[in-house]
Amino acid sequence: MFDILSHREEFTGLQDKCYFNFGGQGILPRSSLQKIIDSYNYIEKVGPFGVKINSWIYQTIHDTKSAIASEIGVTPDTIALTENVTASCNIPLWGIKWQEGDEILFTDAEHPGVIAIIKEISRRFGVKIVTCPIVATLNEGNPLTVIENHLTAKTKLLVISHILWNTGQVLPLKEIVSLCHNYSSHAIQVLVDGAQSAGSLPLNLLESQVDYYGCTGHKWLCGAGGVGFLYVRQDLISQLPPTFIGWRSLNYSKSDLPFTDDGSRYEVATSAYPLFLALKSSIELHQKWGSIEQRYQKICQLSGYLWSKLREIDGIECLKHSLPESGLVSFYLRNGQDADKVVKILEEKGFYLRTLVSPYCIRACVHYFTLESEIDALVNCLKQI
The missing domain is CATH 3.40.640.10 (Type I PLP-dependent aspartate aminotransferase-like (Major domain))
Structure with a gap:
């Protein structure tokens, strides 16, 4: 494993947003995009x-x-x-x-x-x-x-x-x-x-x-x-x-x-x-950053951090009542706010999450290279909303 900030430089799509939608689509690394361009040129x-x-x-x-x-x-x-x-x-x-x-x-x-x-x-x-x-x-x-x-x-x-x-x-x-x-x-x-x-x-x-x-x-x-x-x-x-x-x-x-x-x-x-x-x-x-076991351990550490922070917010209830075992953290809004509207507001502020229909809730996904500072920023934004 090596420094996560250096590693994140490959994911240029993270530079202008706090991305929590890996369960929908991941961020393509710069080297992978270049591989596509180089391969088509070669062909x-x-x-x-x-x-x-x-x-x-x-x-x-x-x-x-x-x-x-x-x-x-x-x-x-x-x-x-x-x-x-x-x-x-x-x-x-x-x-x-x-x-x-x-x-x-x-x-x-x-x-x-x-x-x-x-x-x-x-x-x-x-x-x-x-x-x-x-x-x-x-x-x-x-x-x-x-x-x-x-x-x-x-x-x-x-x-x-x-x-x-x-x-x-x-x-x-x-x-x-x-x-x-x-x-x-x-x-x-x-x-x-x-x-x-x-x-x-x-x-x-x-x-x-x-x-x-x-x-x-x-x-x-x-x-x-x-x-x-x-x-x-x-x-x-x-x-x-x-x-x-x-x-x-x-x-x-x-x-x-x-x-x-x-x-x-x-x-x-x-x-x-x-x-x-x-x-x-x-x-x-x-794999260069770490084995899948090491990456999974980091994912669970970060999803647990997000889960614990969300539980401190009045008006939010996590679907899972114990620490998550994956990078997906879904939560309800208990104060009557519309989940779709909240997700739209979040995206306007640079936070990318999604709503789910059944159960009707908001889902956030953290990867092994998600930063705790990004999670803190998301939690603070949710508190303001």
Whole structure:
């Protein structure tokens, strides 16, 4: 690790604002932006289509997957590069062979984009949707017990978020996967929306035995918008057929062009490859400051600091009644003020937060390079409002 102020010089977007929206989109480092510019210049110089640039493309894909794999605890061949976390979740949701009467279990804290996919699958294939109330376990209750109570002999897939995007609760992934894989009647697969976890939480997905884990690169990893990734457990790749198919999905060493036997079978065709290298560059920058364990420890220290300061303000109530376990800190306004109006006022003063619809509250996100002075300034502004 090295001086955080020197480290923050890479994040030029922080110079004129106090940014608390990493759960929506991160700040792109200067070096990552330069990587995009340099890569596009290189493509034009070499020629956008040819033997030399094609070799560069395959190397870029490989290097990007290797960087991602080092961050989430998997091997590069189990990763598919996508556009974002929703695109990642679409792959297993549409690839699974659904039968009428199958059940999908998901929580009441999932993102609308994922919920919409599940509803369309239900409409097309006659799949039953079951919802379990996870939000209520934020301060009391056991999410593992709630999930277990909603599993049935017809449950085919559980869909959960590792960190709930509205409350910041961290679900016990390894225990949940074990529960589903060892269910009394059959093994139940688990798809995880990791939008809030990649880059903020230590992940060892290989050890967790999770089946599918969708992520995005533009939030806590601070990559460019437009790059996400999906992890598929190695032994499931041959069983999960791709829905969208293109030249990157194919094995050219076989005459009949079958699908590849790695994560690239879920990729399609031409992508904005310089954006891949921007994500790789951002990951390397984070790792240069410290390991994911060190970064997570710093995130929790700062979110705990914000949480304790917010609790001192009359008229504010944090959703979580104990120290947060992630960088997300959500809070209610108890004095009747409109949350949307408060967020708008805050942004006019240089503080970037967001409102959530369910539950209706304000969410602040702190990263490992957020400053305590920024948190103090936000708290003072909230007191004035």
